[in-house]
Amino acid sequence: FLGWNDGELAALSVAAATAELTAALNTLRPHIVVGLGPDGGYGHKDHVVLQSLLRAAAAACVMPPCLLEAK
Secondary structure (H helix, E strand, O other): OOOOOOOOHHHOOHHHHHHHHHHHHHHHOOOEEEEOOOOOOOOOHHHHHHHHHHHHHHHHOOOOOEEEEOO
16 A cells, blocks of 8 residues: 555654645545544554544645544
């Protein structure tokens, strides 16, 4: 996904990764985005990082999607 490697999301630049994900969301323009929740579903390191990036990216969108998170 976006060329990001499994197990390496924590090493990504938060600013760059958020910008890349925001650009993808602005291109796709989804009305709803489903995420895993703040704990990444079960605490998986990559999932926690991705969910944090997703929250920031969705908020930064030109037309922010509704972000649904699992609890």
